[in-house]
Amino acid sequence: MPALSLETVKLTKRFGRFTALNGIDLKVNEGEVFGYIGPNGAGKTTTIRVLLGIIQASEGSAQVFGMDAWKDAVEIHKRVAYVPGDVSLWPNLTGGEVIDLFVSLRGKLDRTRREKLLKMFDLDPSKKCRSYSKGNRQKVALVAAFASDADLYILDEPTSGLDPIMGQVFQEYVLEQKNNGKGIFLSSHILSEVERLCDRVGIIRDGKLVETGTLSQLRHLTRFSMSVETENPIEGLEGMRGVYGISSERGGVSFQVDSAEIGSVVAHISRFKVVKLESMPPTLEDLFMRHYNVRGGT
Amino acid sequence: MRGNFENTGKLVRLILRRERVMSAVWLAVLLLFMVGLAPALGSLFDDAARAAYAETLKNPAMIALMGPVYGSDNYTAGAMYSNAMLLWVIIAVAVMNILLAIRHTRADEERGRTEIVRSAPTGRLANLNAAMITAVIVNSALALLTGLGIAVMGIDSMGFTDSMLYGVAVGVSGLFFAAVAALFSQVFASARTAVMFSLAALGLFYLMRAAGDMSSEALSLISPMGLIQRAQIYVENYWWPVLVLLLETSAVVAVAYTLNARRDMGQGFISAKPGRREASSSLRSAFGLTFRLSQNTIALCSLGIFLLGASYGAILGDIESFVTSSDWYMQIVGTDPNYTTAQMFVSMVISLTSLMALAVVLITILKLRSEERDGYAEHVLSRAVSRRRYLLGYVVLALVASVLVQCAIAVGLYASAVAVLPDPGTLTLGYLMKATLVYLPAMWVMLGAAVLLIGLAPKATAAIWGYYGFTFFAIFIGRLPNLLPGWLDRITPFGYVPQLPVDHVNLAMLAALTSLAAVLVVGGVVFYGKRDAVT
Ligand SMILES: Nc1ncnc2c1ncn2[C@@H]1O[C@H](COP(=O)(O)OP(=O)(O)O)[C@@H](O)[C@H]1O
Ligand SMILES: [Mg+2]
Numbered sequence: 001m002p003a004l005s006l007e008t009v010k011l012t013k014r015f016g017r018f019t020a021l022n023g024i025d026l027k028v029n030e031g032e033v034f035g036y037i038g039p040n041g042a043g044k045t046t047t048i049r050v051l052l053g054i055i056q057a058s059e060g061s062a063q064v065f066g067m068d069a070w071k072d073a074v075e076i077h078k079r080v081a082y083v084p085g086d087v088s089l090w091p092n093l094t095g096g097e098v099i100d101l102f103v104s105l106r107g108k109l110d111r112t113r114r115e116k117l118l119k120m121f122d123l124d125p126s127k128k129c130r131s132y133s134k135g136n137r138q139k140v141a142l143v144a145a146f147a148s149d150a151d152l153y154i155l156d157e158p159t160s161g162l163d164p165i166m167g168q169v170f171q172e173y174v175l176e177q178k179n180n181g182k183g184i185f186l187s188s189h190i191l192s193e194v195e196r197l198c199d200r201v202g203i204i205r206d207g208k209l210v211e212t213g214t215l216s217q218l219r220h221l222t223r224f225s226m227s228v229e230t231e232n233p234i235e236g237l238e239g240m241r242g243v244y245g246i247s248s249e250r251g252g253v254s255f256q257v258d259s260a261e262i263g264s265v266v267a268h269i270s271r272f273k274v275v276k277l278e279s280m281p282p283t284l285e286d287l288f289m290r291h292y293n294v295r296g297g298t
Numbered sequence: 299m300r301g302n303f304e305n306t307g308k309l310v311r312l313i314l315r316r317e318r319v320m321s322a323v324w325l326a327v328l329l330l331f332m333v334g335l336a337p338a339l340g341s342l343f344d345d346a347a348r349a350a351y352a353e354t355l356k357n358p359a360m361i362a363l364m365g366p367v368y369g370s371d372n373y374t375a376g377a378m379y380s381n382a383m384l385l386w387v388i389i390a391v392a393v394m395n396i397l398l399a400i401r402h403t404r405a406d407e408e409r410g411r412t413e414i415v416r417s418a419p420t421g422r423l424a425n426l427n428a429a430m431i432t433a434v435i436v437n438s439a440l441a442l443l444t445g446l447g448i449a450v451m452g453i454d455s456m457g458f459t460d461s462m463l464y465g466v467a468v469g470v471s472g473l474f475f476a477a478v479a480a481l482f483s484q485v486f487a488s489a490r491t492a493v494m495f496s497l498a499a500l501g502l503f504y505l506m507r508a509a510g511d512m513s514s515e516a517l518s519l520i521s522p523m524g525l526i527q528r529a530q531i532y533v534e535n536y537w538w539p540v541l542v543l544l545l546e547t548s549a550v551v552a553v554a555y556t557l558n559a560r561r562d563m564g565q566g567f568i569s570a571k572p573g574r575r576e577a578s579s580s581l582r583s584a585f586g587l588t589f590r591l592s593q594n595t596i597a598l599c600s601l602g603i604f605l606l607g608a609s610y611g612a613i614l615g616d617i618e619s620f621v622t623s624s625d626w627y628m629q630i631v632g633t634d635p636n637y638t639t640a641q642m643f644v645s646m647v648i649s650l651t652s653l654m655a656l657a658v659v660l661i662t663i664l665k666l667r668s669e670e671r672d673g674y675a676e677h678v679l680s681r682a683v684s685r686r687r688y689l690l691g692y693v694v695l696a697l698v699a700s701v702l703v704q705c706a707i708a709v710g711l712y713a714s715a716v717a718v719l720p721d722p723g724t725l726t727l728g729y730l731m732k733a734t735l736v737y738l739p740a741m742w743v744m745l746g747a748a749v750l751l752i753g754l755a756p757k758a759t760a761a762i763w764g765y766y767g768f769t770f771f772a773i774f775i776g777r778l779p780n781l782l783p784g785w786l787d788r789i790t791p792f793g794y795v796p797q798l799p800v801d802h803v804n805l806a807m808l809a810a811l812t813s814l815a816a817v818l819v820v821g822g823v824v825f826y827g828k829r830d831a832v833t
Contacts, residue, residue, distance in 0.1 A: 052680045055830035077682045084680070088673040090591065093581075100577030101587055105681035126572035130490075 003066075005030045005152050005183045006051060010060035013046055013207075020046045022207040023060065028185060028200075030151075033178050035198035036187040037288065043207040044187040045085050048156050051185075052082060064152070078106065081145040085156035085187070087137040089129035095140045096125030102144035110147060117143040120169055134161035146173060152183040159190060171197060191284040203288065211287070218287055224262060225280040227254035231273035240265060252276070302559065304421035309428035313402050314435070321436050324394045328440065332387055332468075333447035339382065340375035340453040347623040348373045354620045355381070357718050359612030362508040365524075369533035374455035376532025380464065384531065387468055388523055389500065391440065392475035395433060396496040399476040402429040404483035404492045407564060416563060426480060426558045430551060433476035441469025455532055463540070464531045470543050474522050475500065477550040484557035487566030522546065584683045585691040591669075592662050596699045599658040600706045603651060607710025610647040614725075615718035617643050629778050634800055644725060645733065645797050646777065648707060652737040653770050653792065655703035659741055660762060662696040663748045667759050670831065679831050689826045693749060693819055700741045704734040724799070733798040739811035740791035744769070746818025753825030765790070 006028040013021040021043045028034045038044050049055045050062050053073030062069035064076045089098055103109045118125055121139045129137065138161045145153060153174075159167045167190075174184055174197050188194050194201060195215065202212040211218060223244065228234070229252035237243055237253065242261030247254055257265050259282075269277075343351065352373040355364060365385055369377040403426055406412045412425055421427075445465025449458045478499055483492040503521040510518030518524030522543055529539045561567065580586050613620055617640050621627045631639065631646050666689065669675045678688055708730035715722045748762045755761075769790040776787045787793030791811055796803050 049676075054676055054679055056828075073679075074682050074684045077680060082680045084673075084676060086673060089677075090674060093590075094573035094575070096575040097573075097577040097581055101581055102677060102681065104577070104582035105584060105678060105683055107682070124572075126575045128573055 003030045004028065004063075005032070006034075006062075006064055006185060008047075008051070008060065008062045011047070011050060011057055011062055012059040013043075013050055013055065014058045020207050021050070024204070024207075024209050026202060026209065026212070028183065031178075031181045031183050032200060033174070033184040033186065033198045035194035035201035036185060036204065037189060037191070037194055037201055037284075038187075038204035039189060042204045044204060045156055046207075047204070048082075048154055048185075048187060051154065052077070052080070079151045080154060081106065081148050081150035081152075082154045083138070083141045083145045083156060083158045085160070087134075087141045089132070089137050089140060091130035092128060094126055094128055095123060095132060095136070098129060098140055099125060099144045099147065102141075103148045106148045106150070108149075110149065114143065114147040117146055117173075120173065121166060135163065135166065138162060139166070142170065146177070150182070152185065153177065154185045156187045157189070158186070159188070159193060167193065191288060195284045201284070215284065218284075219259065219282050223256040223258050223282060223286070225254070225256050225282075226265075227278045228252050228269055228274060229276040230269065231275060234269060234272045236268065237265075240268065302421040302423040303427050304419060304424055306421070306424045306427045306431065309415065309420065309424055310431050310435075313428055313432045316402075317398070317432065317436070321394075321398065325436070325440055325443070328387070328390060328394070329443055329447055331390075332383065332444050333451065335383065336379060336448050336451050336453060336456065339379050340451075340456075343375075343378070343623070345373075348375070348378055350616075350619040350623045351378070354613055354616040357612060357615045358512050359608070359714055359717055361511050363609055363612065365507065365527045366511050368530045374532065375453055376455035376460065379456065380531040380533075384464070384467070384527060385504075385523060388471045388526065389504070391437075391468055391472040392500050393497070395437070395472045395476035396479040396493060396500070398436065399429055399433055399479035400483050400489050400492050400496070402432065403480055404486070405489035407483075408487075408489050412563065423555055423558055426484075426555060430476070430480060433473055437469040437472040437476070440472065441465040444468055460532055460535050463529065463535055463537060467526050467529055467531060467540050470540050470547065471522060471526055474543055474547045474550070477547045477554065481550055481554040481557070484554050484561065485567045487564070487568075584678050584688055585694070587678065588665075588688075588691045588695055592665055592695060592699075595665075596658065596662060596695075596702065599661075600699075600702050603655050603658070603703050604706040604710040606651055606654065607647070607707040608714045610643075610651070611711040611714025612718055614640055614643070614715050632777065637799055638723075640719075641724060641799055644711060644730070645800065647711065648730075648733050648737070649773060649777075649792075649795075649797065651707045652704065652734065652741070652795075653773060655700070655707060655737075656741050656744055656766065656769075658703050659696050659700045659745055660748055660766060662699045663692050663745055663752070664759060664762070666692045667752060667756065670756070675831055685827045685831065686823055689749070689752070689823055693745070693823075696745050697742070700738055700745065701735075704737060704741075705731065708734040729798070732803070736798065736803055736808065737792075737795050739808045739815065740795045742815035743791035743811050743818065746815040746822065749822030750818045750825070751822070753822035753827075753829065756829065 004027055006026060008024050008026045011021055011024040011026070012019065024043075024047060026047075036044055036047070046055070050057050051064055051069050053070045053076065056070050065079060067076050069076065089095075093101075099114065100109060103114070121143055123136060123139045123143060127136075129140070132140065138158060142155075142158055145155070159170050162170060171193060174186070178184060178197070184197075186194065186198065198215070200212065200214050201218065203210050223242075227249070234253055237246060237255065240261070241264075242258035243265060244256045262279075266277075349370075352367055352370040354360065355367045356370065361367070364381060367373075367381060406415075406425070415425060416422075441462075442465060445458075445462035448456055448464060449461040475496065479492065479496040482495045482499075483489070486492045486495065503523050506521040507518045507524030507527070510516070510521065510524050519528065525539045525543055529536045557567065581590055621631050621639050621643060631642050633639075634642060666675070675688070679685060708727065712722075712725070712727045712730050715725045719725070744762070744766070747765065748759065751759045751762055769792050772782065772787045772790055773792050776782050776793075791814075794807055794811060796807070
């Protein structure tokens with residue numbers, strides 16, 4: 001079994017009467033990219049703040065690299081780089097000053113890496129933070145995080161203010177770090193990003209972890225979308241187990257089918273002389289939506 | 299050039315609408331101050347007291363601070379009023395005008411509002427022109443209301459035309475600074491820079507006239523503030539300085555218009571200079587950051603405290619006649635047969651300025667709370683910095699600030715004493731240092747209380763200002779005999795500070811206060827280590 005980089009057991013955090021986290025059990029392996037997804041207010045940032053010892057768990061435990069997140073915060077921080085979700089920066093310092101300060105507060109500064117990142121993210125470090133847009137402040141935090149040599153990167157919605165091109169640059173850099181064996185804990189609600197980068201995901205909703213697993217594990221829990229054209233009209237589809245949302249289109253039908261029932265459905269359809277068959281695996285988006293009941297699910 | 303001013307009228311109406319509240323509040327406060335204080339200054343002093351007061355103003359330090367004393371052989375209420383008020387009023391009105399002019403020129407341009415306006419059929423210069431016309435309207439209203447307001451008070455030496463001169467002098471000075479600000483907002487591409495340079499010009503003009511009033515009349519005449527003082531309002535009542543300043547204002551406006559017509563929108567003639575690409579080595583630690591964030595505040599406040607000490611010290615030359623001119627002063631300063639009035643006065647000044655200096659110490663430590671609230675502290679605490687070290691960094695800086703401000707008081711008093719007294723006698727630098735530094739343990743107790751609040755009740759840290767206000771009240775009002783119950787100043791650390799030279803330094807007491815401060819700080823640090831960082 002690989003070593004764990006993060007582990008929480010029954011992690012609960014209350015703010016006064018309000019329960020922001022309710023018994024979260026998380027396990028993240030070393031060198032793994034873990035996607036932590038959930039809508040606004042679900043508790044992603046709160047979880048991360050507990051993991052970083054910025055706030056204290058009300059109940060349960062949180063450990064990073066086997067150390068207690070609250071008591072051993074400083075030791076943990078020496079190995080962790082963090083990009084907060086809402087990056088506010090001192091208006092009268094320049095971006096370059098902030099980057100150097102942030103890196104120095106963890107350890108040594110790697111100048112070549114810093115320059116390379118500045119170029120990659122197309123950031124002018126000589127401007128005062130006052131004049132930076134949200135995206136630029138986020139870039140400052142990203143450059144500071146990636147310019148330091150960490151074993152684990154904790155990123156809280158790091159691309160929410162970046163334009164698509166910069167989002168791409170970010171993804172490439174994360175993949176590079178992943179190949180270097182670094183662990184990444186990525187909170188996000190940009191699903192395509194999570195789908196592309198993450199080995200495993202956890203879905204949090206209203207302070208509860210509702211699902212965790214690899215993407216393929218989670219896909220078994222959901223439905224494929226299919227659209228079929230046949231020479232003879234299809235019959236008997238309505239009565240089949242695991243088939244939902246049938247709609248007729250010109251020359252064919254489209255429907256959704258539970259992953260477990262695909263075999264029997266395909267066998268049934270093939271009797272009507274298939275002309276064209278399209279099948280779409282469930283996206284993370286579908287998974288996500290199912291948990292938030294935005295579209296009529298189970 | 300025709301068409302350059304197209305639609306100015308509509309823009310003026312728009313600006314006036316947006317100014318409804320802001321300018322009205324400014325005008326109301328200024329009028330309250332100018333008109334309200336006129337009868338007070340008129341009736342508070344009798345002729346003899348005024349004559350005595352005029353004498354205290356006639357030394358280089360006071361002249362540098364307040365300007366030349368006109369009409370001192372017959373120092374009327376009017377003469378005293380314009381001497382005491384005009385300079386400060388001009389500074390306030392200048393600030394109002396600088397902000398007004400830049401709000402409607404460069405700040406709008408920076409926010410992209412001007413672009414919308416300019417894409418409509420408005421002239422290139424319409425916006426600047428409208429801002430200037432608005433300034434004329436606001437300052438005319440101010441001039442008229444001020445003049446009428448003072449005249450209505452019916453004070454002997456302050457008649458109608460002279461009061462109108464006073465009002466117009468204030469209004470034209472304001473307009474001058476609106477023009478200066480409009481000029482700087484053509485030159486610089488950022489509103490902040492334009493405001494800073496305009497305020498710097500204001501400061502420079504003040505210093506120019508300070509230097510000029512002491513040594514060179516020409517220098518004073520170049521400064522608009524010095525120029526306006528030469529109107530000798532309520533003494534000789536000259537109108538020519540006002541007319542000259544009006545001409546100068548027109549010239550500045552003309553330059554601003556020319557620059558505006560020649561530049562691209564959004565651009566300035568001087569572009570913002572890039573900042574540092576890299577952090578200096580002093581910024582690369584948590585304490586370095588703490589220091590960097592507060593260094594300007596501490597330096598400026600220390601300078602202010604120094605000037606405060608120096609300006610109190612400037613009165614020392616004629617301290618006897620000054621203090622004895624009013625019963626109230628006599629009571630506040632206190633009398634003791636064993637000590638001179640100067641010694642008693644210095645003791646009072648140190649007590650008062652130390653209380654003000656305490657504010658600097660509290661501001662320094664409470665900066666940590668605003669860092670938490672603004673989400674900056676999280677950056678530091680999520681890196682390899684322990685809470686204890688983070689908070690202690692602020693404590694250390696506050697301790698340094700406390701020593702600095704106390705020294706600033708002593709040095710300020712000493713610098714003036716040497717300048718105005720033929721023989722400073724017992725007021726040596728060493729003595730003054732001792733008399734100010736004995737306040738440190740009491741200041742540290744207040745600092746400790748603030749640290750404890752930060753650790754224990756972060757949302758209630760503002761309570762320290764309540765305690766501060768109480769301390770100020772108990773100590774300052776407590777100087778008046780038999781007004782407050784005696785135990786009141788016993789519940790603030792400042793009540794335990796020995797007042798030199800009447801009291802002797804009680805080392806045991808100072809040690810006790812210091813230990814209490816240490817206990818409070820340690821308690822605060824321990825609790826800070828136990829609480830959530832984001833609250
Ligand atoms: N310091 C706090 N005090 C009170 N409530 C808080 C605090 N921080 C977060 N919350 C609440 O906890 C919930 C989770 O917030 P957060 O973790 O920021 O969500 P996310 O990052 O997933 O958008 C929200 O409802 C938020 O209002
Ligand atoms: Mg969040």
